[in-house]
Amino acid sequence: MRVRRVRAGLKGWGGVGAMAALCALALSFVLLLPWTTRSPGDGSTGRAGQGVAAGTQAADADCTDPEKRTPTPSSADGPTIAAIKARTGEKRKLIVGVDQNSYRWGYRDPNNTGAELEGFDIDLVHRIAQDILGDPNAVQFKAIPTNQRIPAIQEGRVDMVVRTMTISCTRLNDVAFSAPYFKTGQQVLAPKSSTIKGYDDTLAKKKVCTATGSTANTKLVDDKEAGKIASSVVIAAPVPNQLDCLVRLQLGEVDAVVTDGALAASQAAQDPTVELKGAPFTTEYYGVAMKKDATDLVRRVNQILVEYRASGWQASYDKWLSATLGSDATKSKPPAPQYLSTS
Structure with missing residues (x-):
């Protein structure tokens, strides 16, 4: 079953995506292009140039929008x-x-x-x-x-x-x-043959992949701690690059991916064996x-x-x-x- 899924994912654009993703999985950090020595200016005052106001963004306890x-x-x-x-x-x-x-x-x-x-x-x-x-x-x-x-x-x-x-x-x-x-909004990506129906109880006992530092990972961790998703959901060790999750899904190492729906739709277009499950559950x-x-x-x-x-x-x-x-x-x-x- 696992071999058939991997092979199916290697057809058409899915094959290109899978091969590119496999490379990405192994070379996530190598993909960083050479650094360029630069002096960008600190922009700290925000006063140079007419009409440029001082002030920087800040998050606080009351941040809701x-x-x-x-x-x-x-x-x-x-x-x-x-x-x-x-x-x-x-x-x-x-x-x-x-x-x-x-x-x-x-x-x-x-x-x-x-x-x-x-x-x-x-x-x-x-x-x-x-x-x-x-x-x-x-x-x-x-x-x-x-x-x-x-x-x-x-x-x-x-x-x-x-x-x-x-x-x-x-x-x-x-x-x-x-x-x-x-x-956009967070959505679940899983094999078409999967029993997963979305961000709900069907994720119980399933292993889910997210990327390090992603809003998807934060949402999963917070919801599990708060009891908003089944305690049996297994949150896989986050990967450096979001596309690595598609590779792990294709290899059968995880059961589902949680990521932005806009990205998930593109990944589904690359691999015809996977699809979006359920509606977006965040904005x-x-x-x-x-x-x-x-x-x-x-x-x-x-x-x-x-x-x-x-x-x-x-x-x-x-x-x-x-x-x-x-x-x-x-x-x-x-x-x-x-x-x-x-x-």
């Missing part, structure tokens, strides 16, 4: 943006942490010549680079696993992360986020993550998103996600943004 805790949009340059623009020659690029293994989000299609990064997140990165540096291709992509998203920002390895990253109160303690650019929003004190950059990205939602977002959705999430993008569109007041 993290997607609303972002500064107002601005087109003004500040110290962080000035430092990016001051880079010269080949280094004059926006440095962005992305995924290179998430089908239709950030991935390399082996069927395309050159196999350059493409997908919904990648489209947004090009739009940001166009606005800040005047060239959509002025980007240095850094492939980072799920558990390295926050460290990459804090250590200055990247200017920002655009990698299906959910805005959360906990993460606001470590990084700043833009306004939301996508709406989450993806945001662009940046350093906490890079207020000018956060405000600039928020301004770009205002324009991108009006012109660009739908075209990117139609191109990359309509095949997996449906032609009606209503449920995936981010809400009207709400901002922190700045003065």
Whole structure:
């Protein structure tokens, strides 16, 4: 049975996905591209450039709507943006942490010549680079696993992360986020033949995979401790990269995966032997993550998103996600943004 499932998962795009994922499982940390020595500017005051207000995001005990805790949009340059623009020659690029293994989000299609990064997140990165540096291709992509998203920002390895990253109160303690650019929710992914029906009692005695540092892992652990899911649910040791869970599922090492529904739908498209089980059981929003004190950059990205939602977002959705999430993008569109007041 296990052999048949693995073989079935290696057909068509599923085969490409499985092979890429197997490589990802073994080389999760090797995928990190070389670090670039840089002086991005600390952006700590947020006062350089007309109209750039001081202030950083912060999470607190009363944080209930993290997607609303972002500064107002601005087109003004500040110290962080000035430092990016001051880079010269080949280094004059926006440095962005992305995924290179998430089908239709950030991935390399082996069927395309050159196999350059493409997908919904990648489209947004090009739009940001166009606005800040005047060239959509002025980007240095850094492939980072799920558990390295926050460290990459804090250590200055990247200017920002655009990698299906959910805005959360906990993460606001470590990084700043833009306004939301996508709406999703946690879902269960399991073999079509599985008796699992969703995030319910059918998970009892099942082994579930999540990624380190993911909102899915936090949700599972918290719900098990609170008795909201069966005590017999086995939460497998988290993996460094979310795609590693699909590999473990294909190998029969786990019974199910819990992850963002938008990602799970793409994984189901890669492997026809698995499917989404049940409806989303959370509401989450993806945001662009940046350093906490890079207020000018956060405000600039928020301004770009205002324009991108009006012109660009739908075209990117139609191109990359309509095949997996449906032609009606209503449920995936981010809400009207709400901002922190700045003065």
